[in-house]
Amino acid sequence: MKHVDAVIVGGGPAGLAAAIELHNNGIDDILILEREKKLGGILRQCIHDGFGLTRFGVTLSGPEYAARFVREVERLGIPCLTDTTVLEITPDRMVTASSAEHGIIELQAGAIVLAMGCRERTRGAISIPGTRPAGVYTAGVAQAYINLKNKMVGRRVVILGSGDIGMIMARRMTLEGATVLGVFEVQPYASGLPRNVEQCLNDYHIPLSLSHTVTDIRGTERLESVVISEVDEHLQPIPGTEQEYECDTLILSVGLIPENELTWMAGAAEDRGTRGPAVDENYQTTVPGIFAAGNVLHVHDLVDFVSLEAEALADSAARFIREGALPACPLTVRGNELVGGLTPSRISGTGDVTVSFRVRRPLRNSTVELRQGDTLVARRRMPKALPAEMVQITIKAEKLSATDDLEVTVSC
Amino acid sequence: MEPWDVIVIGAGVVGSAVARELTRYRLRVAVLEKELDVACGNSSRNTGMLHAGFTYKPGSLKAECAVEGNKEFDRVAAELGVPFKRTGKLVVGFDEHDRQNILKYKGIGEQNGVEGMRMIDKAEIDRIEPHAGGEFAMFVPSSGILDPMAYTIALAENAAQNGARFFFDHKVDGIERSVEDDCYLISTTQGTFRTTWVINCAGAYASQVSEWLGYPNYPVRGFKGEYFVLDKKAGAYLKIPVYPAPNDRGGFSTHATPTVDGNVLVGPDSYVTEEWEDYKVTKEHLDGLVRDGSKMFKQMRPDYYIRNFAGIRWKRIDEEGNVLDFKLESDPERNPNTVNLVGIESPGVTCALPLARRAVAKLVEVAQPDVNDQFDPVRPTPKRFYDMTLEEQKAAIEADPAYGEIVCRCETVTRAEIRRAINNPLGVHTVTGIKNRTRATMGRCQGGYCETRITDMIEEELGLRPEDVRFSKPGSYMFCGRVREAHPAAERSVTA
Numbered sequence: 001m002k003h004v005d006a007v008i009v010g011g012g013p014a015g016l017a018a019a020i021e022l023h024n025n026g027i028d029d030i031l032i033l034e035r036e037k038k039l040g041g042i043l044r045q046c047i048h049d050g051f052g053l054t055r056f057g058v059t060l061s062g063p064e065y066a067a068r069f070v071r072e073v074e075r076l077g078i079p080c081l082t083d084t085t086v087l088e089i090t091p092d093r094m095v096t097a098s099s100a101e102h103g104i105i106e107l108q109a110g111a112i113v114l115a116m117g118c119r120e121r122t123r124g125a126i127s128i129p130g131t132r133p134a135g136v137y138t139a140g141v142a143q144a145y146i147n148l149k150n151k152m153v154g155r156r157v158v159i160l161g162s163g164d165i166g167m168i169m170a171r172r173m174t175l176e177g178a179t180v181l182g183v184f185e186v187q188p189y190a191s192g193l194p195r196n197v198e199q200c201l202n203d204y205h206i207p208l209s210l211s212h213t214v215t216d217i218r219g220t221e222r223l224e225s226v227v228i229s230e231v232d233e234h235l236q237p238i239p240g241t242e243q244e245y246e247c248d249t250l251i252l253s254v255g256l257i258p259e260n261e262l263t264w265m266a267g268a269a270e271d272r273g274t275r276g277p278a279v280d281e282n283y284q285t286t287v288p289g290i291f292a293a294g295n296v297l298h299v300h301d302l303v304d305f306v307s308l309e310a311e312a313l314a315d316s317a318a319r320f321i322r323e324g325a326l327p328a329c330p331l332t333v334r335g336n337e338l339v340g341g342l343t344p345s346r347i348s349g350t351g352d353v354t355v356s357f358r359v360r361r362p363l364r365n366s367t368v369e370l371r372q373g374d375t376l377v378a379r380r381r382m383p384k385a386l387p388a389e390m391v392q393i394t395i396k397a398e399k400l401s402a403t404d405d406l407e408v409t410v411s412c
Numbered sequence: 413m414e415p416w417d418v419i420v421i422g423a424g425v426v427g428s429a430v431a432r433e434l435t436r437y438r439l440r441v442a443v444l445e446k447e448l449d450v451a452c453g454n455s456s457r458n459t460g461m462l463h464a465g466f467t468y469k470p471g472s473l474k475a476e477c478a479v480e481g482n483k484e485f486d487r488v489a490a491e492l493g494v495p496f497k498r499t500g501k502l503v504v505g506f507d508e509h510d511r512q513n514i515l516k517y518k519g520i521g522e523q524n525g526v527e528g529m530r531m532i533d534k535a536e537i538d539r540i541e542p543h544a545g546g547e548f549a550m551f552v553p554s555s556g557i558l559d560p561m562a563y564t565i566a567l568a569e570n571a572a573q574n575g576a577r578f579f580f581d582h583k584v585d586g587i588e589r590s591v592e593d594d595c596y597l598i599s600t601t602q603g604t605f606r607t608t609w610v611i612n613c614a615g616a617y618a619s620q621v622s623e624w625l626g627y628p629n630y631p632v633r634g635f636k637g638e639y640f641v642l643d644k645k646a647g648a649y650l651k652i653p654v655y656p657a658p659n660d661r662g663g664f665s666t667h668a669t670p671t672v673d674g675n676v677l678v679g680p681d682s683y684v685t686e687e688w689e690d691y692k693v694t695k696e697h698l699d700g701l702v703r704d705g706s707k708m709f710k711q712m713r714p715d716y717y718i719r720n721f722a723g724i725r726w727k728r729i730d731e732e733g734n735v736l737d738f739k740l741e742s743d744p745e746r747n748p749n750t751v752n753l754v755g756i757e758s759p760g761v762t763c764a765l766p767l768a769r770r771a772v773a774k775l776v777e778v779a780q781p782d783v784n785d786q787f788d789p790v791r792p793t794p795k796r797f798y799d800m801t802l803e804e805q806k807a808a809i810e811a812d813p814a815y816g817e818i819v820c821r822c823e824t825v826t827r828a829e830i831r832r833a834i835n836n837p838l839g840v841h842t843v844t845g846i847k848n849r850t851r852a853t854m855g856r857c858q859g860g861y862c863e864t865r866i867t868d869m870i871e872e873e874l875g876l877r878p879e880d881v882r883f884s885k886p887g888s889y890m891f892c893g894r895v896r897e898a899h900p901a902a903e904r905s906v907t908a
Contacts, residue, residue: 035818085817085818098809098816098818099816099817100809100814101813101816103806103813104802104806119857119860122718122857122858122860123858124720124858126717127640127717127720129692129693129720130692130693131692132721133888134884134889134890135890138860141863145864149867150895150896151867151878151890151891151893151895152893153892154892176895216692217692218692221885221887222888222889261821261822
């Protein structure tokens, strides 16, 4: 069986950044496996701008951001197979993939980088009542149809969920001549970034209704209308508040879920907080030599952080490939009830750590403290913290002890 | 035009089974269906249970056909290439009332000829399926699970392969008898069909067709039920259907059933509806399913929800509202050359072939058609890529590289399989039709990855424009056109 030092599953922003950084670390026996025809991942359909401010200091469109990495991969001559879907990963790092051109591909990997990204939560996952007509799309699917396939999905649109893609699609469909009746969000706050509320909704006079949800979908062939209800503090619809909106399209932007089918197949343990794999400070899953970064690990707000995380992963993976093992990480990282999506879940206490999380609800004048036992390791004041924005705190190794678990506490 | 020998009205599981059994004879058979595919009504909107036959009144057609259909199904599944598992079933109870009802129906089952039923204690429930609820249970070894959509497609394709013609998007809106020509004129939304025989398999609408044929417009009542479909991750926890004790009338409320593909169905509940195609799901009933389903299946978790659907069992009732048996009749004197099937509901999937044989026998008795010695009961079914060994997968890609391209990631469906489904023998071209033939879009991402590819392939294979692609029904367009039409000047400048 052919051996490859580093197999990278997924040629989106995480996979590409990891490949380049592995190469910069002296690992050149790399193979990127990508199921699409082209590299770039979801960025290919994100034709709006706003990417790259953190990473490059300029604002780029998704394809432009991806192109910077794709060009670098090409320049470095890093091999990749597109149109190739990974079917199986085993705990001993055997990879089976399938492609029309190359047939079944079997590889023994020195290390595996999981960079499969995430998928959208669907209507069924949140059990929206009603009939089942055509015209109900998740935001990403609608975006793919419009931006990649040149197919217009509808003309009179209601959007459920104020996730970033939902708001971006509200603007996109408006620009293409559709009427967007409104964006409805079940939570009492927008779930996407404030800049998207401004630039995608307010600038186009598209109303955003908080604490509202879709309680009925009507029409047997094509969507005819949806019923919107106000919800109470337990997010339950309030009877008597129903309003019917005639529309031919319902777009759902109701959350993203890390895409980890292969991860579980490889035997890696799940982190119940992120619903991605549990990883240590080296982005190593519970299976030695299998690493994960980007949206497959936890859903990010900005692609810039995906790239940075994948680069950090690559430094660890390169070390694993050279040394055959990484230091043990016996210390647990835990958050309090205001902390969501906390990663990593284990640390060594002897290396640098970047802790990422999101607050569970909007907070003003809150403080985050990282403690080991009685020792305050780091503290940051957060004048305004939103669930839409990821919080990242990097701690240097010299600040940490190798004996106590790390507690992340947000207080308000 | 030469009249058809037989027209079957309705391409549900019964109509498709009747068509298939008719092709055992040298008859020109047509099936008229108002939808764009087979099994759009209750034939697919059910649990997919091969029933054993222990809740039906002894001597009834339901009891007789269920037991007969159950016993022969291993052979039928093999002939038609339909995935099927004889899982057995647990009918679980919690109290003495449950025990009495279970024992009552165990007795009825024995009268009906159901074999091997036995009472088991909690320890044995735990041995058979630790995730099942219940303090005690009846174990029914002969029950099984199948995909009713796949089964109906298989019956219809086998009928088509043996010469039957299926006409979709043909809603019947009236039937007249022409005495001078000794034939029936069936008017549809797409023209009139002449036929010697008519067989009514119209499901929910069977009473209307019954009246057109000269039989009574039998009163029916719709018992609707809603379902949850759970992720295959939940399927890992359920290997056998778990039903609650029957109620005093022999009905079951919410149960949990594994599917042949490894998902779990939770439902149906049961309530009366007035609308013929009231397939919407409601918050009230979904909440009820969560409550009741959790008693049957301990892993009913929101993480596992991937879809909901509803079905309606149109039961024939008497004046007091009591549920009656299936009606299968002919009346050569008053309504010559007709067979009438009304009130065919649960266990209609199990009973489809036994009912079809009985319906066809009524025709054969009168018409005495020649036997079709070319009839082939076997439907050729290529193995799914997902079910192949690695060596088989390599060989398949070698023979056809399209097997190497995975279109649906969740269910591992290849381009070759989608292409074959688009070119299916029945000429069904909807996205839902491709789904039901391949499982593409049925996984946990619900088409998030593959739907854009499938619609592209439908357009490419069939030469359709985006606005011609249909999701499920005739008016269920998916696109209202191109976002931008290519501008001739722009094209010229690119070429230049």
